[in-house]
Amino acid sequence: MYEPTNESQSTTNTTTNTTSTTTNQTTPALADVCFVCGGPCRVGDTMCLVCDGRMCGWLLGYPSWLGLLREFLDSTAHYGGHQPGRANPASAPTPVRLSVLDHLREVEDMAIALWRRLYAPPAMPWATRVTHPGLTDMLGACASCPRLRRLPDIADHYRQWEMLVRRTLAIIDVPPARHGIGRCPNPLCGVELQAAVDAVSVACPMCGNTYRVVDVRLAFLRECISSGRTFTSGECAELLRECGFSCNVNTIRSWRKRGRLQPVGRNGKGRPLYRLSDVHGQVVRHGSI
Numbered sequence: 001m002y003e004p005t006n007e008s009q010s011t012t013n014t015t016t017n018t019t020s021t022t023t024n025q026t027t028p029a030l031a032d033v034c035f036v037c038g039g040p041c042r043v044g045d046t047m048c049l050v051c052d053g054r055m056c057g058w059l060l061g062y063p064s065w066l067g068l069l070r071e072f073l074d075s076t077a078h079y080g081g082h083q084p085g086r087a088n089p090a091s092a093p094t095p096v097r098l099s100v101l102d103h104l105r106e107v108e109d110m111a112i113a114l115w116r117r118l119y120a121p122p123a124m125p126w127a128t129r130v131t132h133p134g135l136t137d138m139l140g141a142c143a144s145c146p147r148l149r150r151l152p153d154i155a156d157h158y159r160q161w162e163m164l165v166r167r168t169l170a171i172i173d174v175p176p177a178r179h180g181i182g183r184c185p186n187p188l189c190g191v192e193l194q195a196a197v198d199a200v201s202v203a204c205p206m207c208g209n210t211y212r213v214v215d216v217r218l219a220f221l222r223e224c225i226s227s228g229r230t231f232t233s234g235e236c237a238e239l240l241r242e243c244g245f246s247c248n249v250n251t252i253r254s255w256r257k258r259g260r261l262q263p264v265g266r267n268g269k270g271r272p273l274y275r276l277s278d279v280h281g282q283v284v285r286h287g288s289i
Helices: 006-026 049-071 094-119 125-129 135-144 154-172 213-227 233-242 249-257 276-286
Strands: 178-183 192-196 201-203 210-212 272-275
Touching: 049 094, 049 135, 049 154, 049 192, 094 135, 094 154, 178 213, 192 201, 192 213, 201 213, 210 213, 213 233, 213 276, 233 249, 233 272, 233 276, 272 276
Parallel strands: none
Antiparallel strands: 178 192, 201 210
């Protein structure tokens, strides 16, 4: 007696389908989410500013790395000279040069693949004859392309370049004369900056602005304190010293023994990690060390 008629059932189904369709259209999946780290990003982008700045830094840093790689094509070049504990023979075996040649070719192939993905040459039989720019120009063009942070498959490209950078740095064994000091203060840039140990100012390779090293380090310090990032005792002491605080590793360990400071975890090598905010609070509270 109270069963709905076929007409009312069809009307209900139509309303339900319309509602679900409208909901799916207004709330798309993975909206404003970075495909690389899963963090928030701008509407229409698939990569956040942090990941974009990191990848652009890799692309812009490769021209100098390529020069170091080509130096190892000399049969008298040897590896591991900058790291203690590694063997430092008088000359390198010949097969090492072949691996460097293969790696240089791998870098060029990756750059060509990314350049073609960003600038999308026509998929025609003559597409293989499209003249691409030189390797250095290709890397700069890829870093400055606005489509880089909007690619739907950016996560795959990011992971490939991340592994490539690790292999490159493992070969050239970059000495600690240049080290990371933080990200570019320009909110539209965010590239990770590197500077020499005694440098006073640093120029951003992406936006071209020049900043004082101490300002970049202070901005990085505030970011680490607010975000609760953790470091080893040596890293905490080094960062605080570069920002003008008096700090050393032995005092951090002494605070731990006296119960004033406790580690919150361990890194991959088993070393204790401390929140930079906790160490900074102890330094400010106790003054000079």
